[in-house]
Amino acid sequence: xxxxxxxxxxxxxxxxxxxxxxxxxxxxxxxxxxxxxxxxxxxxxxxxxxxxxxxxxxxxxxxxxxxxxxxxxxxxxxxxxxxxxxxxxxxxxxxxxxxxxxxxxxxxxxxxxxxxxxxxxxxxxxxxxxxxxxxxxxxxxxxxxxxxxxxxxxxxxxxxxxxxxxxxxxxxxxxxxxxxxxxxxxxxxxxxxxxxxxxxxxxxxxxxxxxxxxxxxxxxxxxxxxxxxxxxxxxxxxxxxxxxxxxxxxxxxxxxxxxxxxxxxxxxxxxxxxxxxxxxxxxxxxxxxxxxxxxxxxxxxxxxxxxxxxxxxxxxxxxxxxxxxxxxxxxxxxxxxxxxxxxxxxxxxxxxxxxxxxxxxxxxxxxxxxxxxxxxxxxxxxxxxxxxxxxxxxxxxx
Amino acid sequence: xxxxxxxxxxxxxxxxxxxxxxxxxxxxxxxxxxxxxxxxxxxxxxxxxxxxxxxxxxxxxxxxxxxxxxxxxxxxxxxxxxxxxxxxxxxxxxxxxxxxxxxxxxxxxxxxxxxxxxxxxxxxxxxxxxxxxxxxxxxxxxxxxxxxxxxxxxxxxxxxxxxxxxxxxxxxxxxxxxxxxxxxxxxxxxxxxxxxxxxxxxxxxxxxxxxxxxxxxxxxxxxxxxxxxxxxxxxxxxxxxxxxxxxxxxxxxxxxxxxxxxxxxxxxxxxxxxxxxxxxxxxxxxxx
Numbered sequence: 170x171x172x173x174x175x176x177x178x179x180x181x182x183x184x185x186x187x188x189x190x191x192x193x194x195x196x197x198x199x200x201x202x203x204x205x206x207x208x209x210x211x212x213x214x215x216x217x218x219x220x221x222x223x224x225x226x227x228x229x230x231x232x233x234x235x236x237x238x239x240x241x242x243x244x245x246x247x248x249x250x251x252x253x254x255x256x257x258x259x260x261x262x263x264x265x266x267x268x269x270x271x272x273x274x275x276x277x278x279x280x281x282x283x284x285x286x287x288x289x290x291x292x293x294x295x296x297x298x299x300x301x302x303x304x305x306x307x308x309x310x311x312x313x314x315x316x317x318x319x320x321x322x323x324x325x326x327x328x329x330x331x332x333x334x335x336x337x338x339x340x341x342x343x344x345x346x347x348x349x350x351x352x353x354x355x356x357x358x359x360x361x362x363x364x365x366x367x368x369x370x371x372x373x374x375x376x377x378x379x380x381x382x383x384x385x386x387x388x389x390x391x392x393x394x395x396x397x398x399x400x401x402x403x404x405x406x407x408x409x410x411x412x413x414x415x416x417x418x419x420x421x422x423x424x425x426x427x428x429x430x431x432x433x434x435x436x437x438x439x440x441x442x443x444x445x446x447x448x449x450x451x452x453x454x455x456x457x458x459x460x461x462x463x464x465x466x467x468x469x470x471x472x473x474x475x476x477x478x479x480x481x482x483x484x485x486x487x488x489x490x491x492x493x494x495x496x497x498x499x500x501x502x503x504x505x506x507x508x509x510x511x512x513x514x515x516x517x518x519x520x521x522x523x524x525x526x527x528x529x530x531x532x533x534x535x536x537x538x539x540x541x542x543x544x545x546x547x548x549x550x551x552x553x554x555x556x557x558x559x560x561x562x563x564x565x566x567x
Numbered sequence: 568x569x570x571x572x573x574x575x576x577x578x579x580x581x582x583x584x585x586x587x588x589x590x591x592x593x594x595x596x597x598x599x600x601x602x603x604x605x606x607x608x609x610x611x612x613x614x615x616x617x618x619x620x621x622x623x624x625x626x627x628x629x630x631x632x633x634x635x636x637x638x639x640x641x642x643x644x645x646x647x648x649x650x651x652x653x654x655x656x657x658x659x660x661x662x663x664x665x666x667x668x669x670x671x672x673x674x675x676x677x678x679x680x681x682x683x684x685x686x687x688x689x690x691x692x693x694x695x696x697x698x699x700x701x702x703x704x705x706x707x708x709x710x711x712x713x714x715x716x717x718x719x720x721x722x723x724x725x726x727x728x729x730x731x732x733x734x735x736x737x738x739x740x741x742x743x744x745x746x747x748x749x750x751x752x753x754x755x756x757x758x759x760x761x762x763x764x765x766x767x768x769x770x771x772x773x774x775x776x777x778x779x780x781x782x783x784x785x786x787x788x789x790x791x792x793x794x795x796x797x798x799x800x801x802x803x804x805x806x807x808x809x810x811x812x813x814x815x816x817x818x819x820x821x822x823x824x825x826x827x828x829x830x831x832x833x834x835x836x837x838x839x840x841x842x843x844x845x846x847x848x849x850x851x852x853x854x855x
Contacts, residue, residue, distance in 0.1 A: 192659045195652060219663060221655040225648065226692030233645035233689065237616060237652025240639050243660055245652075263641045362665075369614045369637040369653065371671060378640035379627035389629075 171355070171415075176348040178312035178341035179204035182248070182274045182334065184348075185316035187218045188356045192243035192363075195223040195234035197253065200286045201338035202276040205248040228253035232260035232271070239269040240377055242368035244320065247271065250338055251278025251285075254292045258299070264331040265300030266393055267378055268367075270323035271331040273301075274316065277438065277489075278338040279525040287526020288338035290437065290489040293466065294499040296333065300397055302404070303466040305437045306336040309346040314417060317360060321407050324363050328400045335466075337439040339526060351415055359414050401468045421470035422477050426452060426459030432483045432542055433515070435461040437500065440487070440529055447534035458538055463500070471507045478508075484515040485541030487534075488553070489523040497521075497552040516545040522556035533557055575770040581607050590633040592625045595799025597790035597806060598705045599625070601763040602676070605703055605787075608770035609672060609777050611636060614657075616650040618677035618686060619643035621712045622705065644685040647693035647702060650675035654698045672701060672777045679706040679720035683744045694753035694782045701776040701783045704746060707791035715794045719744040722814075750784040751820050757783040758820040764806030768817060768828055775819075788815045811835040 176184065183205050186194070194213075196206035212218035221238075225231045228249050235245045249257065254275055264271050277293055279285040293303060302322065306312045312334070319332035336342065367375060381389055404421065412418030425441075426448050436444045441462040451458045461477055461484075463470075478484050488498025496502050501519035508514040518541040523529045537556055544554070555562045585606035592599040602622055606613075617623045617640045626633040627640065641649050654673040660666040675693075677686055682704040690702065709727050710716040717730040717739055726738035750758045757779040761769040769787065776783030788809055790802040797805060809815040813834040819826045 192663065193652065193656050195655075219659070221659040223651060223655055223696065225651070226688055226695075229645060230648035230651070230689050230692055233641060233648035234652035234655070236641050237639070237649040237654075238656035239652070240649075241614070241653050241656040241660065242666070243652075243656035245656075259642060260645065267641070369639060371612045371614070371637055374635055374637045376627055376632035376634050376638045379629045379632060380624055380640075381629045385629045 171349050171351045173347055173349050175345045176309055176313075177204065177343055177345045178306065178309040178336050179276070179343070180208050181309045181313040181348045182316045182336075183208035183212070184350060185313045186246045186272075187212050188351070188353060189244065189317060189320045189360055191218070191220050191246045193221045193223065193235070193238035193245045194247065195225050195231045195238070195245070196247045197225050197228045197231045197249070199228070199250050199253040201278060201288070201342045202248045202250040202253070202274070204342060205274055205276070209246075228257040229260060232257040232264060235271040236260065236264055236267065236269055239271050239365065240267075240369050242363065242365040244324070244363040245271045246273070248274035248276065250276040251280055251292045254296060255280060258296070261296060261299040261301060261331075263378070265397070266389075268329040268396070269331060270329050272316065272319045272323060273331065273333050274312075275333050275335045276338045276342045277335050285525040286338070288340055289524045289526070291491070293333070293335050294490040294492070297467055297499065300330070300393060301467060302330055302332040302397070302400055304332065304334050305464055305466060306334065306341065307439055307441045307462065309341065309344070309348045310417070312336050312341065313348055313350070314411065314415070314419070317356065318407055318411055318419075320363075321360050321411070322400065322404050325403050325407070326366065328396065328403050330397060330400055335438060340439040355414055359411060397468050401465070401470060404465060419464060420473070421465035422473040423462040423464055424459060424477050425462060427457065428459070428480070429457075430459035430481060431457040432485065432538060433459050433461050433478055433481045434534065434538055434541070435463060435484060435486045435500070435504065437463045437466070438489070440489070440523060443529060443531055444487070444534045446531045447538065450531065451535065451538060469503060469507075474504065474507055475511065478515055479511070479513060481515045483518065483542055483545040485518045485520065485537055487537060488519060488521045491521060491524070501553065518544045519553035520556050521553050522558065524558075527557055529557065574774065575608065575767045580770065581610070583607070585609075585611070585635045586626065587633045587635060589631075590625045591628070592621065593793045593799070595792045595802050597763050597802035598622065598707055600802070601705060601761070601769060601787045601789050604763060604766050604770050605773045606636065608773040609674060612670060613637070613672045613674050613777075614639070614653050616640075616646050616653060616673070616675045618646035618675070618681035620678040620681055622676060622678070624712060643681055645689050646675045646677045646681060646686060647690040650700045650702070651693045651696065651698045654700045658699075673699070674777065675700060675702045677702075677704055678712070679704060679708060679746075680710045680718040683719045683746050687749075691753065694750065694755050694784075697781055699781055701773070701785070703773065704784070704786045705789045706746075706786055707789045707794055708743070709794055711791050711794040720746065747784065747786045747820070753782070754823070755782040755784060756780070756822055759785045760788070760815065760817050761785055762788040762806040762810055762815060762817060764803045764810065765817060765829065772819065808835065812837050
């Protein structure tokens with residue numbers, strides 16, 4: 170029998186790693202990720218989890234240690250946040266390029282300066298080209314579920330890629346919510362033992378991580394890109410499998426409300442739940458609105474996204490990150506790029522907000538929808554507008 | 568650590584090669600000779616983690632490899648952390664019965680820059696956490712793979728491409744960072760210095776470092792004809808002179824106890840060192 174318990178997202182992710190019977194955890198403390206390694210260290214100390222817990226000297230060493238452990242065939246887990254993710258940036262590319270399926274929780278945090286320990290998506294967006302699978306969670310239950318799915322997908326012999334599970338710092342990491350924990354037997358049914366086909370072994374010597382001259386490098390990178398793109402099929406398949414066993418079904422792109430809504434709001438992470446309340450309020454007022462929760466960020470689910478938004482009139486994209494000097498927030502840039510060659514497409518309006526832990530209320534999202542519709546109707550020279558930020562802001566196309 | 572682990576000598580070295588011929592090291596390289604000897608001392612049951620540098624680049628250009636033992640390269644600055652993961656991973660998988668019980672030695676190899684500059688944090692962490700691994704630093708006293716740039720292991724007075732001797736400079740104005748002593752400060756069970764000019768001594772030390780439980784560090788003086796601008800037939804002679812002049816003493820520190828391995832009653836004078844190690848002719852060695 171599964172049981173319903175109160176857990177913060179951090180402990181839910183740690184619980185998922187425990188039920189996945191991880192072999193090696195290498196982690197370095199950084200707010201707001203700390204509760205995850207703390208809980209895992211406690212489990213190892215109490216004998217609840219038979220794993221090596223390695224308290225490394227930095228995030229760079231955390232990911233490097235994970236590479237070594239994964240290369241001998243260990244199921245490997247780590248967690249970090251914001252500046253920690255940036256500090257291991259170099260190593261992230263190696264993990265995906267060497268096809269080492271490390272699973273990492275990212276407790277999304279803003280980047281310095283000024284120093285901020287609070288949440289936004291700058292860290293996740295800075296990692297979008299590293300070749301990792303990136304999945305966003307809305308709540309503690311999803312933190313548990315997506316962590317299990319991350320192991321299942323990443324370790325699939327046809328995938329062998331590292332996976333980042335994102336949940337918002339503080340808004341999720343430190344908030345206790347009801348979580349349904351499954352039986353170990355169910356987890357074992359979903360997640361087989363990890364068998365890494367290229368494990369370092371003196372009986373079968375292999376050279377891993379060799380260098381590539383120009384006559385080999387491009388082919389290697391394109392092969393990696395194809396593997397990441399193809400992983401989407403496995404992700405969808407494993408979400409289905411997860412639902413069949415645990416009763417909770419997920420999609421790369423999730424629609425809340427009417428398929429035929431005239432205005433759709435697109436959000437990621439924990440703010441999607443706040444935005445849903447705004448959608449409900451507006452629907453009760455008779456407005457034709459809906460919400461797109463973008464769960465899968467990499468590989469970018471272009472096809473699924475287009476299917477979900479093609480018949481709407483206005484798409485309001487909410488970004489929790491600035492792409493400095495870029496054509497709008499990173500999510501809106503990619504959404505606009507997805508739509509550019511389509512004949513029938515909605516007008517896209519971009520808002521940036523929720524930076525460095527600044528809260529977004531239900532009313533803020535109602536404003537975003539109203540203002541978004543207004544901009545779509547009247548047109549605007551701005552690439553984006555901000556919400557809840559003092560002072561004059563212009564994001565002109567100039 | 569007893570004398571039993573000392574076993575190499577004439578006719579007692581395996582003829583098996585774990586580093587295959589056909590690599591692309593420079594002619595007369597002291598480093599590759601040291602790597603080859605170290606591999607013979609370690610045998611087949613090893614996993615080698617390699618930092619970026621000459622050794623990595625000269626042994627692994629895709630689609631070929633020189634390695635007959637399992638080998639991994641990830642980055643420049645993190646080899647001690649990668650080795651930590653290999654060691655901890657193998658240990659827990661063995662404990663869980665997923666890998667058969669077996670003595671597999673985890674060995675990290677890097678150059679002096681990868682050890683004393685960019686990799687020192689990861690190395691210090693791995694020592695402090697007491698991983699059961701052997702770290703081999705091949706010290707050619709500068710960033711030779713990128714073109715002879717100074718490192719913190721470059722000796723005083725040496726001329727390198729980023730600390731060149733000139734009208735206003737003698738070249739390197741700082742003293743060589745003492746990595747073996749930094750290793751000693753971590754209270755690890757075994758530290759040694761070695762040089763391929765003394766092949767049996769080198770192999771014994773590598774073997775000992777591999778056998779010891781816990782972290783071990785062997786710092787290997789590796790003459791570099793390209794970087795030191797010496798003739799390609801002089802690597803052995805220069806290595807021997809470095810030891811005999813006291814520039815690079817050969818010693819071991821076992822559980823905190825020092826032992827000088829080559830103890831000449833009288834050191835040879837510095838001027839017997841040929842004008843090598845990236846050093847401008849104007850300096851000569853009588854500068855010292």
